[in-house]
Amino acid sequence: MREHDIDPSARERRPRGKRRFDDDETPFLKHGRQPRPASVSDDGDPDHPLVGDRWSTWDQAIHGPEPYPDWVVTELAAQDTELGVLKTGKEADVHxxxxxxxxxxxxxxLAVKRYRAPEHRLFHRDAGYLEGRRVRRSRETRAMAGRTSFGRQMIAGQWAAAEFAVxxxxxxxxxxxxxVAVPxxxxLIGTELMLEFIGDVDEGQAAPRLAQLRPEPDELRGLxxxxxxxxxxxxxTGHAHGDLSPYNLLVHDGRLVLIDLPQAVDVVANPQGAEFLARDVRVVSTWFAAxxxxxxxxxxxxxxxxLLREAGLR
Incomplete structure (x- = not known):
C-alpha cells in the first residue's frame, strides 16, 4: 500500500521538533509553582481575576516588618480592586x-503610592536629598548624576525604596x-509602595491632615x-524627614501619623543634613506657634x- 492511500485522518500527527521529556507534565510542575485559578473573567482573559482589577502581588514583593499585623492580607488568592485616587503629589500619586x-x-x-514615570514627575529639586545615598554600580551612579532616562528611573526607585526602609x-x-507614628x-514592588490606610476603613475616608485642623489648646499641646x-x-536613627509640614502629618483618633517620607535625609552622611533638619523644625514650629x-x-x-545632639552631630 502506498503512503498516499492511507486515510489522512488516521495518521498520527506528531508535533514538529524534538519531543520534550516533560511535555505531558502539568504547568505547575514545569514552572515550580501552582498556577492561579483558571477562572475566566468577563473580558475572556483567564489570567484576569473575576472580581478585582488584578491578583495580589504579595508573592512578588518585598514585605514589611514581621510579625505582620493581623489585618494584612497575605493570601495569594486575594484580588486588588482600585477604588480611586486619594492624593496627587509632586513625585507620586496615592490610590x-x-x-x-x-x-x-x-x-x-490600602493606600498605594505609585511613583510617576520620570518624565511626568513634578519634583525636580532632588539633588540635595540624594546626597549621601549610594548605589553599588558606577554606571548607575553616573546615570543618576547625569539625569539620563535610566538615571531618572533609578532615582524614582530610590525614592520608593528609601521611603519603605525608613x-x-x-x-x-x-x-x-x-x-507607632507611621503607617x-x-x-514594595518596583516603584509601587503599599501602605496601611490611615482613616475610616469602613467609609474609605482618609484621616485629616494637621493643616486642616484647628485643635483646642490641650489637643494642640498633645499633638x-x-x-x-x-x-x-x-x-x-540618623534621619530627618526632609520635607516636613502640617500637610504630611495626619491626625487619626488623636494620634499623630507621619507620612510622605521618600525624601528622608541621612543627617550624618548628607552634607546638608543639619540644614534639612533645621528647616523641618522651623516649618512645624511656625505652624504650632501660629x-x-x-x-x-x-x-x-x-x-x-x-535633635542634632540626638543624631550625634553635637
Whole structure:
C-alpha cells in the first residue's frame, strides 16, 4: 500500500521538533509553582481575576516588618480592586485599593503610592536629598548624576525604596516603644509602595491632615508633644524627614501619623543634613506657634539643637 492511500485522518500527527521529556507534565510542575485559578473573567482573559482589577502581588514583593499585623492580607488568592485616587503629589500619586479574598471575610484597605514615570514627575529639586545615598554600580551612579532616562528611573526607585526602609525602621521602633507614628509598610514592588490606610476603613475616608485642623489648646499641646517624640526618634536613627509640614502629618483618633517620607535625609552622611533638619523644625514650629502654642515650647533653635545632639552631630 502506498503512503498516499492511507486515510489522512488516521495518521498520527506528531508535533514538529524534538519531543520534550516533560511535555505531558502539568504547568505547575514545569514552572515550580501552582498556577492561579483558571477562572475566566468577563473580558475572556483567564489570567484576569473575576472580581478585582488584578491578583495580589504579595508573592512578588518585598514585605514589611514581621510579625505582620493581623489585618494584612497575605493570601495569594486575594484580588486588588482600585477604588480611586486619594492624593496627587509632586513625585507620586496615592490610590485607594481594597485587597480581598473572594467569598471570605479577609479584606484590607490600602493606600498605594505609585511613583510617576520620570518624565511626568513634578519634583525636580532632588539633588540635595540624594546626597549621601549610594548605589553599588558606577554606571548607575553616573546615570543618576547625569539625569539620563535610566538615571531618572533609578532615582524614582530610590525614592520608593528609601521611603519603605525608613517606614519599616520607624514602625519597628514604634512597636518596641508602644507608640507607632507611621503607617505600616505592607509591601514594595518596583516603584509601587503599599501602605496601611490611615482613616475610616469602613467609609474609605482618609484621616485629616494637621493643616486642616484647628485643635483646642490641650489637643494642640498633645499633638506638639507627639511630634517632638517622633522627631527625636527620627534623629536617633540618623534621619530627618526632609520635607516636613502640617500637610504630611495626619491626625487619626488623636494620634499623630507621619507620612510622605521618600525624601528622608541621612543627617550624618548628607552634607546638608543639619540644614534639612533645621528647616523641618522651623516649618512645624511656625505652624504650632501660629495656632497659639507658647513660644517657649516651640522655640525652633532649642528643638533643632536637641535633635542634632540626638543624631550625634553635637
Amino acid at each position: 485607594l485599593v481594597r485587597r480581598a479574598v473572594p467569598d471570605t471575610d479577609r479584606s484590607c484597605l 517606614l519599616s525602621r520607624l514602625w519597628e521602633i514604634g512597636v518596641s516603644l508602644g507608640t 505600616y509598610p505592607v509591601q 506638639w508633644e507627639q511630634l517632638v517624640d517622633v522627631l527625636v526618634v527620627l534623629a536617633r 495656632r497659639g502654642l507658647p513660644a517657649e515650647l516651640t522655640d525652633p533653635a532649642a528643638l533643632t539643637g536637641q
